Amino acid sequence: MMDVDERPLRLDVDDDGAEEDEAMADRGAFERHYADERSWEELQEDESGMLRPLDVAQQQRQHRKRMAAMAGPHIQRGIIRYVYVLLDFSRAAAEMDLRPSRMGIVADCVEAFVREFFDQNPLSHLGIILLRNGIAHRLTDLSGSPETHIKALRSNMECAGDASIQNALDLARGYLTQIPSYGHREIMLVFSALSTIDPGDILEAVQKCKEANIRCSVVGLSAEIYICKLLCDQTGGIYSVATNEAHLKELIMEHAPPPPVQAEISVASLVRMGFPQRGAEDAVALCACHREVKIGGGYTCPRCKARVCELPTQCHICGLTLVSSPHLARSYHHLFPVPPFEEVANMAVANGRQSISKNCYGCLQELPTPGGKVKGVRLACPRCRQHFCFDCDNYIHESLHNCPGCESTSISSSQPSQ
Amino acid sequence: MARNPTDDVSQVVLLLDVNPFFWGADAERLNGSVGITFDQYFQHALMFLNGILLLNHTNKIVVIATGSSTCGFLYDSTATENISESITSKGKTKSQESRSELITQSMQEFVSKEEEAVKANPDSSKVQYSNFSGSLAMALCYIQRVLREPLPHPQPRILCLQGSPDAPYQYISVMNSIFSAQRNGIPIDACVIGNQHSAFLQQASHITGGIYMKPPQPDGLFEYLMMIFATDLFSRQFLQLPRPVGVDFRASCFCHKKTIDMGYVCSVCLSIFCKHHQTCSTCGATFSKSNLTAITGMKRKAPPS
Numbered sequence: 001m002m003d004v005d006e007r008p009l010r011l012d013v014d015d016d017g018a019e020e021d022e023a024m025a026d027r028g029a030f031e032r033h034y035a036d037e038r039s040w041e042e043l044q045e046d047e048s049g050m051l052r053p054l055d056v057a058q059q060q061r062q063h064r065k066r067m068a069a070m071a072g073p074h075i076q077r078g079i080i081r082y083v084y085v086l087l088d089f090s091r092a093a094a095e096m097d098l099r100p101s102r103m104g105i106v107a108d109c110v111e112a113f114v115r116e117f118f119d120q121n122p123l124s125h126l127g128i129i130l131l132r133n134g135i136a137h138r139l140t141d142l143s144g145s146p147e148t149h150i151k152a153l154r155s156n157m158e159c160a161g162d163a164s165i166q167n168a169l170d171l172a173r174g175y176l177t178q179i180p181s182y183g184h185r186e187i188m189l190v191f192s193a194l195s196t197i198d199p200g201d202i203l204e205a206v207q208k209c210k211e212a213n214i215r216c217s218v219v220g221l222s223a224e225i226y227i228c229k230l231l232c233d234q235t236g237g238i239y240s241v242a243t244n245e246a247h248l249k250e251l252i253m254e255h256a257p258p259p260p261v262q263a264e265i266s267v268a269s270l271v272r273m274g275f276p277q278r279g280a281e282d283a284v285a286l287c288a289c290h291r292e293v294k295i296g297g298g299y300t301c302p303r304c305k306a307r308v309c310e311l312p313t314q315c316h317i318c319g320l321t322l323v324s325s326p327h328l329a330r331s332y333h334h335l336f337p338v339p340p341f342e343e344v345a346n347m348a349v350a351n352g353r354q355s356i357s358k359n360c361y362g363c364l365q366e367l368p369t370p371g372g373k374v375k376g377v378r379l380a381c382p383r384c385r386q387h388f389c390f391d392c393d394n395y396i397h398e399s400l401h402n403c404p405g406c407e408s409t410s411i412s413s414s415q416p417s418q
Numbered sequence: 419m420a421r422n423p424t425d426d427v428s429q430v431v432l433l434l435d436v437n438p439f440f441w442g443a444d445a446e447r448l449n450g451s452v453g454i455t456f457d458q459y460f461q462h463a464l465m466f467l468n469g470i471l472l473l474n475h476t477n478k479i480v481v482i483a484t485g486s487s488t489c490g491f492l493y494d495s496t497a498t499e500n501i502s503e504s505i506t507s508k509g510k511t512k513s514q515e516s517r518s519e520l521i522t523q524s525m526q527e528f529v530s531k532e533e534e535a536v537k538a539n540p541d542s543s544k545v546q547y548s549n550f551s552g553s554l555a556m557a558l559c560y561i562q563r564v565l566r567e568p569l570p571h572p573q574p575r576i577l578c579l580q581g582s583p584d585a586p587y588q589y590i591s592v593m594n595s596i597f598s599a600q601r602n603g604i605p606i607d608a609c610v611i612g613n614q615h616s617a618f619l620q621q622a623s624h625i626t627g628g629i630y631m632k633p634p635q636p637d638g639l640f641e642y643l644m645m646i647f648a649t650d651l652f653s654r655q656f657l658q659l660p661r662p663v664g665v666d667f668r669a670s671c672f673c674h675k676k677t678i679d680m681g682y683v684c685s686v687c688l689s690i691f692c693k694h695h696q697t698c699s700t701c702g703a704t705f706s707k708s709n710l711t712a713i714t715g716m717k718r719k720a721p722p723s
Contacts, residue, residue, distance in 0.1 A: 049568075050568060079685075079686070079687075079688060080685055123688070182685035183685075268684065268685055268686045268698065268703030268704060268705055269685050269705050270682040270683065270684060270685070270691070270694055270695065270698075270705045271682065271683045271684075271685050272680070272681075272682055272683075273680070273681060273682070273683045274679065274680045275667065275668045275669050275678065275679050275680070275681070276667075276679070277666075277667065277668065277679065278665070278667065302679040302680045303680060320680070323683075324667040325667055325668065325669035325670075325690075326593065326596075326597075326621060326625060326667065328669065328683065328688045328690065329589070329590065329593035329594075329597075330593075330597055331688055332590045332593065332594070332688065333590075333594050335687050335688070335700075335701070336590060360559075361556075362555070362556055362559030362560070363559045363560045363562065363563035364491055364494060364497070364560060364563075365563055391562065391563065391566060392559050392562070392563075395558075395559060395562045396555075396559070399598045399601060399602070400555060400558055400559070400594060400595060400598045401594040401598070402551065402555045402591045402594050402595055403555070404489075404552055404555035404556045404559055405552075407489075407549065407551040407552035407555050407588075407591050408488055408489035408490075408549045408551075408552025408553065408555075408556065409487070409488060409549075409552070
């Protein structure tokens with residue numbers, strides 16, 4: 001037993017000096033990165049058996065820096081979006097380098113994307129176009145219902161022939177030019193093939209998309225392709241190529257939050273909208289969208305009194321945009337973001353004596369103090385000067401979008417306007 | 419539904435409305451009688467909290483007071499768990515008595531703090547709303563901490579005991595909190611004691627799958643609390659709980675705070691207006707009338723010129 005245990009140990013010791021350098025030279029850059037950093041030595045186990053880094057504060061600072069870089073400066077976002085998702089279901093999508101096939105993985109990612117898209121952009125519309133057999137085929141109309149898109153996609157899972165970017169761009173552009181001027185037109189292409197087989201001049205199609213102010217983004221699955229890069233550069237979109245399945249999902253999901261507005265194309269306008277009320281539970285009515293008799297539920301258009309099944313939608317009779325107020329409210333946090341919290345220096349905590357709070361204002365967790373048991377960073381809201389822990393800071397800026405401190409001491413700042 | 423070992427263990431966060439403008443004598447003159455005094459209300463809430471802890475010995479409670487100028491944590495059962503249990507001669511456990519005392523004491527501190535704050539800002543005496551958005555945000559932050567703990571953790575839920583009317587200026591922050599609760603699957607229950615229904619809480623319970631109730635007889639508050647709001651999330655599927663009545667999803671316009679069923683929405687910032695404006699008062703965008711006609715006529719055929 002002893003022999004077996006000792007052998008690996010001895011090997012470790014021998015690996016010192018010149019031999020190790022030689023070994024390092026053979027390794028790939030990514031391996032050297034791990035070997036040099038010895039990141040496992042910076043871990044320790046806490047009382048509940050979870051792994052925690054030794055220098056918590058440093059790691060939290062790095063995380064905050066990353067988040068700040070991602071958030072960027074406050075920009076105006078295009079909230080009402082009209083997006084066509086172009087899916088390459090050509091021969092190349094049958095490739096099995098991703099399991100079970102590229103097509104299956106793309107469909108899974110797009111399904112998640114569609115749900116996330118409508119969660120983040122409740123007033124936006126989305127449609128799906130498939131590239132197959134050299135032609136582009138419109139699978140779903142621009143609409144606001146995630147279930148329709150997912151159902152249609154799931155029942156159309158086959159791939160064949162070549163992909164034509166030009167045909168797809170022309171088809172999507174034809175539909176997107178019809179939408180009202182306040183909407184932001186976008187195309188998102190998920191491209192598996194390495195070539196595009198087009199009937200005409202694709203550069204002309206790219207130029208036309210640019211003229212129509214359509215922002216085109218491409219997520220590639222195989223390799224970077226010149227024409228995709230050109231398309232994204234010309235129209236202001238993002239081009240990215242996925243290296244593996246998780247990366248693909250991440251890249252597709254990046255398109256869910258509303259993109260920044262290009263100044264020259266944003267036209268502000270007042271849109272007429274209706275806020276229908278939910279029908280009584282036992283009322284019988286014909287719905288205008290499926291032309292079926294429905295009992296209970298549904299919403300009544302306030303202008304023409306037609307019945308629709310779900311919101312948000314456009315009234316099928318009078319064309320009024322129908323939404324409910326929570327749909328609008330879902331987007332408000334993009335407009336009134338919480339200011340980033342500032343880190344409180346250890347000096348200030350040490351000098352602050354009694355007045356410095358011991359616990360996080362949000363969750364009552366004990367806050368780190370210099371020389372104290374709890375490690376990490378201490379953060380303060382620039383407006384209300386309350387102190388928060390690292391986890392609350394994360395939650396407040398990523399999900400809650402409210403500062404508990406500002407909200408609970410709003411007596412002088414936000415008087416009701418009456 | 420899979421049965422987890424902690425399905426019936428609850429982490430209840432109670433938001434107590436202690437707005438002095440609602441409970442005070444002035445309020446009675448303004449709003450008519452509420453049907454329950456603050457004393458009774460507080461006693462019923464205390465009994466309810468003790469009841470929750472007796473239902474399951476691993477249940478946890480947190481109490482947050484919502485005032486008109488501040489919010490604050492009153493009690494956290496995990497922080498004071500270590501008081502030893504021993505039966506006194508009255509049949510109550512010692513921890514139960516001391517818990518009630520503790521909550522009453524911190525409530526008194528909170529009320530006197532609130533009094534100072536109101537006196538310091540005499541011009542704010544018109545404010546009769548409570549800082550509901552603040553206490554809701556604090557409750558969600560606390561629940562996040564519970565959810566971060568290693569499994570198994572109790573099932574969190576929020577119960578709002580609300581009396582004061584909704585504050586229109588809190589709309590956005592309350593909605594942000596509601597959506598965050600929805601994403602994390604935290605139900606918001608609401609028990610409204612005031613004279614009118616609360617549209618905020620109706621939407622909150624509808625969106626998050628909680629229970630909304632406005633007791634017809636507020637002086638029997640304790641019974642309503644125990645029979646309806648004490649049930650854990652697992653047991654709820656077997657019970658006939660109050661069905662949601664119609665929820666008012668109409669929006670109120672930013673200019674006059676009127677409830678409207680048709681209006682104009684700014685395409686840049688989604689502010690709602692009841693009539694056509696030249697510029698948006700929220701984001702400053704300028705609109706042109708021609709744009710508007712182009713949009714409304716979109717679906718129709720072009721008129722013959």
